[in-house]
Amino acid sequence: MTNSISTDICIIGAGPVGLFAVFEAGLLKLRCHVVDALPQVGGQLSEIYPKKPIYDIPGFPEILAGDLVQNLMRQIEPFHPTFTLGERVEEFRKLDDGSFELVTTDGTRIACKAVAIAGGLGSFEPRKPAIEDLTNFENGKGVHYMVRDPETFRDQRLVIAGGGDSALDWTIFLANVAKEVTLVHRGTTFRGAADSAEKVQKLHEAGKVNLVLSSNVTHVHGNGRLNSVTITANGGEAQQVEVDSFIPLFGLTPKLGPIGEWGLGIDDNAVEVNTVDYSTSVPGIYAIGDINTYPGKLKLILCGFHEAALMCQGAFKYIYPDKKYTLKYTTVNGVPTL
């Protein structure tokens, strides 16, 4: 079943700049749909540093990144934005009437009148360990780089690799879902969340999790489908373990991804824009925030907010070339509505 959405502006990227663009668009009575590859809003602020204070947001001497995201969500609420999270925009098509159709990894179709790319440094993709033939077992053949639905692993024999928080958290969660869970970690200690490390240790002592430390998964085996992995200790001795699924969890790293193939002017992994309205080389597609580049570009959230405001003026003119717009202060009409 494919999902179809129709909106005025499709914003790619739910980071702070993408979210604020919803507000600026809303002031112009433009509806927005926001797509992000991550399962939550906030982009880097939520994924990488939610607990870090930011000191250069005007009006906030200090604000935690996670709180800024929450505030932005509250600020845009009156405009009822819709979201597609956990999906990446793959393709775009420009139609004869100047509007666009976007398609995500999961086949969601978004019809929109303008596109605003607010993709930061790109979409967050899992880091893959250097194991020969690993990619042969992707796409349902036994290797998973993230846990989207834990039920996929019900009653399976699993090997999880990694030493960070997500490896620990999923080991704990899947211990009660899978038939057998083995956590393989290169080091001897876990430096992430202390309580998660303790829980894994307890599960290990209770015989619910196999813990293999000072080791790496070095080989994957199977004929078309994964059936075993080789775990090699730092000392050199290796053991082959039968598995149904192997889940390497080594964090996420941003990649520009398909946007780089859309035919937009690109300079050093960033989208070139005209600073009048942050339009790209394709009329109707705009780029704001860390993903764009122009002379004097500063990768700051506050600059992205400014870019969002100007972008929406450009998008309004693109969508309604004959309509006149007069700037109104938000103080004039009270609580904003769509």
Add this chain to the structure above:
Amino acid sequence: MTDEVRVYVEESPGHRHEIVGPTDMGLSLMELMKADGYDIQATCGGMALCGTCHVEVLAGPELPEPSDDELAMLESLPVMTQGSRLSCQIRLNPRIDGLVVRLMPQEA
């Protein structure tokens, strides 16, 4: 000269690229290499939170011990060696003069 420091990036075995950097601007090794044109994402900007500035120290003076945050990040990466460091956590100061590093691949 005490306000300059020389570090070397090993681009392939035996081939080292010298970078001279100022020690009075509060820069990190990540920022110096990035300014020199190396392709480093540095997504988090230098908070030891993204692991995209991972280097391996090959030779040179002894560095201050990594912090717990840095070690936690390094441990969560797919590859880590004895010399692994996050270059954003290495401050440019006269004591690191002569440091030789190699950029670690982000993935296979």
